Amino acid sequence: MSSNKRKLPASQAEELLGILKTRFEKNMKRHKGVEWAQVQARLEGSAEKMWSLNEMEMTGGEPDVIGYDKKTGEYIFCDCAAESPKGRRSVCYDEDALESRKEHKPQNSAIEMARGMGIELLTEEQYRELQELGNFDMKTSSWVRTPAAIRELGGALFCDRRYDHVFLYHNGAESYYAARGFRGLLSV
Structure with a gap:
């Protein structure tokens, strides 16, 4: 799939950010020491990653931040649905x-x-x-x-x-x- 198709419309990206933020705030034990504002800034700068997170969400994965890689400066998202998506x-x-x-x-x-x-x-x-x-x-x-x-x-x-x-x-x-x-x- 070409990368130009891997971009969410603005309204869908905004909706996804809201879902991710709510999940992030409800599950702080998964990402102690991580601040949502920094995660959101990173997400807003990566349209293709937002598209992938939306795919995870749409297939039932309930993605959430589970870590931060100090070497790369990247936040790590994982499917956190109770059961396999x-x-x-x-x-x-x-x-x-x-x-x-x-x-x-x-x-x-x-x-x-x-x-x-x-x-x-x-x-x-x-x-x-x-x-x-x-x-x-x-x-x-x-x-x-x-x-x-x-x-x-x-x-x-x-x-x-x-x-x-x-x-x-x-x-x-x-x-x-x-x-x-x-x-x-x-x-x-």
Whole structure:
């Protein structure tokens, strides 16, 4: 998609900023020491990142600031919906997995969908860090970035939270389930 299409109309950008600000203020424990005015200034200077955040919001991700990278000066947004975003479920892991299915193909793959949204799948480490901020995926699960060595053998990794613990599992990359989606990360 060309970058000129990755820009929200002014009214939609303003509406999204309002949603993000309200979420930010309701969940201060996720971003201690971060001030909304600085986040907003950064967002207003990045039309393409605003577009990506809107994609996260529209697919049910409920993105929120979960950190600040002192090295890059970027704010880190992550999907903070209680369960894996509804608009990103029932997807296999990547394009190769999607192509390998002969029948009953899902409509998309997590990797391709994330790429199209301009976001990245969480790593296992990032997923575990997110779980320190709350209880996520108590009923669903989320694909996480899979090491190449595992993916080359046909597998892919996903995580969830059960019994007050975060679990990492494996599955064939071509598998997909109504309760499995993916969470995204975006640095702004």
